[in-house]
Amino acid sequence: MNHQDLINACREDWHAYTQHEFVQQLARGVLAQPAYLHYLKQDFLFLKQYARAYALAIYKADSLADMRKALPTVQALLNSEVNYHVTYCAKWGLTESDLEAEAEDFGTVAYTRYVLDAGMRGDIIDLYAALAPCAIGYAEIGRHLVADENTKLEANPFLDWIQLYSGEDFQQSAAQGIERLDELLAEVNLHSQRGRNLVEVFRTATRMKIAFWQQGLDAIPAVI
Numbered sequence: 402m403n404h405q406d407l408i409n410a411c412r413e414d415w416h417a418y419t420q421h422e423f424v425q426q427l428a429r430g431v432l433a434q435p436a437y438l439h440y441l442k443q444d445f446l447f448l449k450q451y452a453r454a455y456a457l458a459i460y461k462a463d464s465l466a467d468m469r470k471a472l473p474t475v476q477a478l479l480n481s482e483v484n485y486h487v488t489y490c491a492k493w494g495l496t497e498s499d500l501e502a503e504a505e506d507f508g509t510v511a512y513t514r515y516v517l518d519a520g521m522r523g524d525i526i527d528l529y530a531a532l533a534p535c536a537i538g539y540a541e542i543g544r545h546l547v548a549d550e551n552t553k554l555e556a557n558p559f560l561d562w563i564q565l566y567s568g569e570d571f572q573q574s575a576a577q578g579i580e581r582l583d584e585l586l587a588e589v590n591l592h593s594q595r596g597r598n599l600v601e602v603f604r605t606a607t608r609m610k611i612a613f614w615q616q617g618l619d620a621i622p623a624v625i
């Protein structure tokens with residue numbers, strides 16, 4: 402099996418994740434600021450947990466070669482991606498202490514701790530299957546948004562976000578992650594018990610990613 406089998410096995414959830422209302426409003430440039438600020442703060446907390454999960458990939462690897470394969474991502478996350486995020490958040494008026502002081506929302510805890518649990522109780526393939534919706538989903542969203550005529554590519558306050566995820570660097574790192582996952586999945590039969598379990602891990606992770614978007618929209622104050 403490969404990563405496309407995982408997506409095909411949970412089409413509806415995948416669609417709900419990659420075409421979420423949060424993403425559509427962002428693409429049209431109409432997303433309410435409180436939703437985006439909440440998302441940015443939660444994404445900082447997400448990135449820290451994501452780095453822990455990649456560190457777990459080193460722990461779960463069977464060989465020195467596989468341990469080494471996970472290291473560049475841990476390094477990139479801790480040294481560049483978190484820093485880039487902090488710098489980007491400053492443009493939206495959020496300081497690093499605002500980010501550190503933020504409490505984790507339900508969707509953030511649900512997704513990140515689910516990944517860690519799937520990885521801890523399972524093996525490295527379970528861990529990568531739980532991480533996969535992030536890189537695969539964001540890369541797909543980035544590509545779709547730039548190709549979609551409904552996306553506002555001028556005077557859109559979220560253009561940097563769209564450019565980051567549609568850009569060459571992110572697309573390439575996602576492609577590498579997919580290649581790594583496919584190497585590992587090649588030894589699994591989709592219709593075996595193992596294959597079905599991996600689909601369930603991927604499906605649950607995808608459902609948690611939907612909740613992550615939704616918590617952004619839920620942060621918009623109700624008009625009374």
Ligand SMILES: Cc1ncc(C[n+]2csc(CCO)c2C)c(N)n1
Pocket residue numbers: 444447451474478482535536539574613
């Ligand atoms: C909730 C959430 N999911 C995915 C990304 C995209 N992303 C940014 S850095 C990184 C790690 C590998 O480079 C990934 C997957 C995000 N920012 N927030």
